[in-house]
Amino acid sequence: MDVASLYLQVMNNVIDGVRGDFSSEQLDESVLESLASLWERKLLQSGSSAPERETNNDIAEKAVDEPGLVHNEKVNCSSEEQQISSAAVKGLKEDSAESLSSDSDEGLVDLCSSNLVLAQYDKVTRAKNKWKCTLKKGVMTLDGKDVLFGKASGEFLW
């Protein structure tokens, strides 16, 4: 199952699951629908689950419909980056700012291309500098694309 269709299932399940809460709060069905469409639109703008091989033409077309928005977001991101780097430059004028600048570099990585794995661990072991871990139920955002896994194993050197 690809990411886009699993996301669609989750969205439908969430919307169906809170329908009771909404009606007991005397909220109109249309509020629920506008939440669903807002969520879907934001997800499409993020571009993270747009299928690479066009398995779901519908989503691909919708994503193309709003290229301006996606573009704007990127522009915002880079201008934010510029603000931060100019702040870093200001910081550098004081001599002791060497370490500060490397800190802010890390911040930039976090801002614009954060590769993040969210998962649950089964086992984490270490022998000398070799680490091994087994993970399950993971959501990864790698270079702006979302990938899911049921199980994962990792080996790293410290």
Add this chain to the structure above:
Amino acid sequence: MTYYELYRRSTLGMTLTDALDEMVTNFELTPSVAMKVLVQFDKCMSEALNRVKAKTTFKGNLGTYRFCDNVWTFILSDVTFSTSGAGGEIATATLDKLKIVACDGRTTSDV
């Protein structure tokens, strides 16, 4: 049964949080209803991930590790991934930097 709130930081969770934020700001929703939606999301996301069969392996250099409140955090560099999907296809990726946040998956059998 409670579920981890971990996945709220995923793209799907962040976009939902954004959407809820916007609607609360516009007085279309109360914050308490928005919280109920997020709790529902925790449950649905966790259940959906139970159905994912893909396996991933990764190797890399570990820069920072942290174990706090039963949560492991790893900051890795030069990571190579290979993910095998249900159809047997293998996707690989190489990344300069990667952060892993993992909650304990053993204490809760089904969460």
